[in-house]
Amino acid sequence: MRRRAFLGLGLALPFAARAQSTRYPEVRPGFRLDLPRDHGAHPEFRQEWWYVTGWLATPRGESLGFQVTFFRARPDVVTANPSAFVPRQVMLAHAAISDPGLGRLRHEERAARDALGLAGATEGNTQAWVDDWKIELKGELLRTRVRAREFAFELEFAPSRLPVANGDTGYSRKGPRPEDASYYYSWPQLQTRGFVERAGVREQVRGTSWMDHEWSSRYMPEGAQGWDWCGINLEGGASLMAFRMRDAKGGALWAGGTLLAQDDRARALTPDQVSFAPRRRWRSPRTGTEYPVEMRVSSLGREWALEPLMDDQELDARASTGTIYWEGAVRAKLEGVQVGLGYLELTGYWRPIRL
DSSP states (O other): OOOOOOOSSOOOOOTTOOEEEOOOOOOOTTOOOOTTGGGSOOTTSSEEEEEEEEEEEOTTOOEEEEEEEEEEEOOSEEEOOOOTTSOSOEEEEEEEEEETTTTEEEEEEEEEESOTTSEEEOSSSOEEEETTEEEEEETTEEEEEEEOSSEEEEEEEEESSOOEEOTBTTEEEOSSSTTSEEEEEEEEEEEEEEEEEETTEEEEEEEEEEEEEEEEEEOSOTTOOEEEEEEEEEGGGOEEEEEEEEOTTSSEEEEEEEEEOTTSOEEEEOGGGOEEEEEEEEEOTTTOOEEEEEEEEEETTEEEEEEESOSOOEEEETTTTSEEEEEEEEEEEETTEEEEEEEEEEOSSSSOOOO
């Protein structure tokens, strides 16, 4: 569930352009996921993201978390100017490694207009890039490549389960009004291998990952301050996706999720079947923001305790998306026994999110 403000991206149109407000298509019930076509971009919608997270193990037994996200945004003005310099789409990429040995995130971000081939996202199949960062689906393998100042990785993801349509066959409500929604699917249990480079040292890694693809024109319901989200690869091939949209008092304005069983049966979770409850908070020494880095997620009579790989997984993205949030690798436990690995995202704790 990647949802960013897309601020500070330099979207001013050329002086001679004649512009008018953009009209975005609505997200409506009755949608049915169509793959492989829906792996690709949906450029008429306001915003879209391809989001991959996972746990990696090095040959020395270290556990690392990683995330890479490619965002596409359609500017809120349109123009008939045919110039290649006019921004019809804007691309943004985030990448991070959670490294307990370092004690903080290694993180970098990039942004560019879809002009002159420097950035873009293709329709019909997954292929998105910003400069030399990219994600693409070739055959049955998803691949990504990132080279940043503090780190680099090249990873390959092989599916062991089919993609899972969230909500009602891919139509995922985010609030009380039907138009507060997205089209959304997840791809859990991706068997992962490749290389990670830190401090100039390149190591082979293996692990398990999770991919989300989501697109929308109106994501945040009125009164929402932010959201909590988790994607957990459970033992035996099952998976859990759960989220809540928080109101100004920290309560649930809306909630939902998907529980995938080992036999491939997916159950859509309704707002009354999902709850999040903080178990422990951590205060950032940089921003003073408190995050519930240990969370209890409850559904259908089960309570998963989510515990972070490390506390300091705060990501400062003010230079690009105008916000700060917590996004990190977590272990999932049932009654004290580890049953899965995944990621937890906590937004709107620094300041309310605006999309």
